[in-house]
Amino acid sequence: MCLKKYLADDLIQVSILLSLCGVRVDVDPYLLPLREIIQGQSSGLTQTHFHDLRNSLGRQGLQPKSVDVDGFFMMRQFQGWVRSLDRLQVPAMQLETWLVHSEHGPLASAAGQTGPLSGAAGQEGSGDSSGLSIRMGEGVEDMMDDGLGAVSALHVDQEDEDELIKEGAHADQRAEQDTFDYVTNQQSGETLISPLDGTNNEWEQNGVERWSDDTPFMRHVIQVFGEDVCELPIADRVETELSLQDYLRLEGDPELPDPELMESDADHLLAHQSLLSPLIPLEDPSLDLEQNWQDILAIMEPQEMEDEAYHYSAHSEEGMTLSGPTDFVNEALSLHQATFSSFSQEAGSTSDRSSTLEVTPPHSAEHLSSFYNSSQDLDGDPFEIADLFPLPGGEDHALSNNSPFHSSSYTFLDEPALASSLEPLLREVILREISLEDLAVQEGISQFQISQLEEHLDSDSGLSLNFSHSPASSSQSCCSCSSACSHCSSTASSSSDTAYQSGSEEVMGFGEGAVGGSMSSKMCREMSLEPGYYQQFPWLEHIGHDHTYNQPLSSSLSQKKPQKSFSKELLRTEDQAKCTTRDEYRAHAMRIPFSNEHIISLPVEEFNDLLSRHQLSDAQLTLVRDIRRRGKNKMAAQNCRQRKLDTLSGLEQSVADLRLRRARLIKEKAAFLHSVREMKQCLSRLCQEVFPGPINDQARSYGTDDYALPLTSEHHAMLSSHLMTNSESKSKPCRKQKLKKK
DNA sequence: AACCCCTGTCATCCG
DNA sequence: CCCGGATGACAGGGG
Known part of the structure; x- marks a missing residue:
C-alpha cells in the first residue's frame, strides 16, 4: 500500500517528466514488486529493492493508508500512455487530466533518490537530488554532445535509488524542487546552476508549488478538462497526436517551459525532437562512460541483460509494458537513439531516418538493431554504439552478436510493419532473379528460355512477348519459318528481328537464319515437325496474334474473339484447338491433311511430292499454295x-564513322598546319641566325640568288656565294653555322 | 480521334 | 516460264 502511494505520487511524476522529454524512462522497475503483488509473477526481474524502498519511504512519513487502488490502475493505464508520448496516440484529455490528478501530494521521492554521480553517498540534501536535476536541466544540444547522458541519467536513477535506500536517506522534496524548479528556470531563460554544487537554493524552493493541487496550472487543467475526464470509456478515446508540448504551445501556460525556447536549443532537430525537453541531461564532465557502464552492469549481469532484452522485445510485441533492467537498457538505447539522430543531422544526414529513429519507440530488438545499423549508416562509425555502450570484460561484441541488438539483419526497414509487408515481395523478386539465373547457369537454359520464363512470370496475357533483348530471334526465326505456323506465329510476328538473321551472331547458335540457307529451312522444318518442341514452352501454345485478318474468305473472322470462338466451335481435335492463324483455321476447315509448317517450310520438290501423294481438291490445292505463298511472303x-x-543502322554507323573520320582528318590537318607553321618559324629563326644582318659590308643583302647554304656531310652548313670565287669566299668573313639536322 | 509502329498481305519485280 | 526471294504499298491492330 505504501508502495502504491509512493508510485502514484512520486515516481510517476518523474516518469512523466522524463517521458515528456522523450526520455521514455520506464518506471516499471520500481513497480516490479507491485506487479508481483498484482500479477503474481516477477518475470525474473528482481532489481528493485522493494523492502528498502518501502523502508525508506516509511521513514519519510508518507501516508501508506491514503491509497486509491482504482487510481493505481488508472495510473498504470496512463503510465503506458506516457511512455508512448513520443508518438502519442493517447486520449489527450484523459492523459492530461491524469497528469493533473497525479500531481497532488508530495512529489516523487524518485526525483530525490538520485544522488551525485560522483558516488558521494554521504552527500545529503540538495546534493542527493542533483543527479536527476542535472538530467532534467540538460539541453538537447548537450544531449547530442554526450549521448551517454541519458544512460547515465537512467543509471543514476537506479544507482542513487540504491544508495538512498541503503542509507535510508531522505528523498525529500528538495529534490523535487530541484527538478521542477529547473524546468521553470529554464523556461524563463535563466542560467541554470547545477544543484550538484549545492549552491542553488532559490530554485529549489520554487517548483513544488506549481505541481501541487492548488497551483494555477493545475487548477487550469482541471478547469479545462475536468476531473471526470479520466473516467471516460476507452471507446471514447480520440486519436490524437497532441503531445504535451502541443498542449503547452496551444495553451501558452507560463508555468511550463516555453516550447519555442526548447526548440531553439536545437533548431536543427526535427519537430518532434523538439519535444525532447530541456530535461535531457547536460553534459557533465563527471560522467564517465566506463564508470556508467560498470554501474549499470553492477545492477545486472550481461547475460541477464541480453535475455531480458529479448524478454522485453517479446513482451513489447504483445503490447505489454514489461519493465525491468531490460527496460532500463532499452530506454538508454532510446536515448542514444535520439542522440544519434542529432548526430546524424549535424552531419548533414537525411532527416527521414532520424525522424524514424526518433519517433519510433524501441518496441523490439529489431528496432534496436535498426537503430544500430542506422547509427552506423549515419555516422559511418560502427563503433559509435560500442563506445556508448561498452561491454565489460572485453565482451564488446557479445551484445551485437548474440543479443537481440544484433544489427546484421535490419538495415533499412525500420518499421516492422513495412518490413513485413515488403518482405514477401522482395523475396519473390530476389528468388525469381536468382532462380532464373541459376537455371541459366546450372541447367544451361538459354537466354531465350529465360526470357520466356520471365515473360511467363510477368505477363498475364501472354500476348506481349518481347524478344528484342534476347537471342530468341533464332528460334523465333524457326517459328516464323514454319509459319504462318500454328503455334508461334505470334512469337514470330512479335519480333522485329525474327526471320532475317543473316549476319547476326545471336542466330548462329540456332541456325543460319530463316533466309535462304538450307540449314535454316531444315531446322525450321525439324522444329515445326517436332511436336515436343513447343511443349518446352507450353504457354506458347496458348498465345499468339492473328494477323491474317485481311484474307478474303467467307469464313474469315477479322477479330480475335470471333476467331477464338470459331476455333472453339468448329475445331474438334486438340490440334485444331492450337490453330492461331487464319490459314490454320482455313487449313483445318478445308481438312488439309498436313500442317502449315510442312506447307511453308518444305522445299518445292518435297512440297510437290506431298501434294502429289494426297488427293486434294482444287480448292484445297489453292489454299495450300496460298498458305505457302503467304507464309513465305511473310x-x-x-x-x-x-x-x-x-541497312539503316549500317548507314547510321557509316555516318558516324565518317564523322569520326572527318573529325580525325580535321584534327590531322590542324596538326599539319601547326607543324608547317612551326617549321616556317624555325626556318625564319634559322635565317636570322645565318643572315644576322640584312646588309653586309658591301651593302648587299644575302639573297638566295647570290648565296647558298650547302649542307656538308658533317651536318654543317657553309654559306657560300655564287658571286664569289673560291678564293674570295675564303677571304670573306663567311659564317659557319652548325645546324642540327632535324 | 489522330498518330505512329508493327505486322500481315498482296502485287510486282528480279535473278 | 517457273520459282522463290525482295520490296513497295496497303490495311488493320494496338499503344
Missing part, C-alpha cells in the same frame, strides 16, 4: 524489314 517481308533496319 517471312520474306520480315526479312526485308529487318534488312531495312540493318
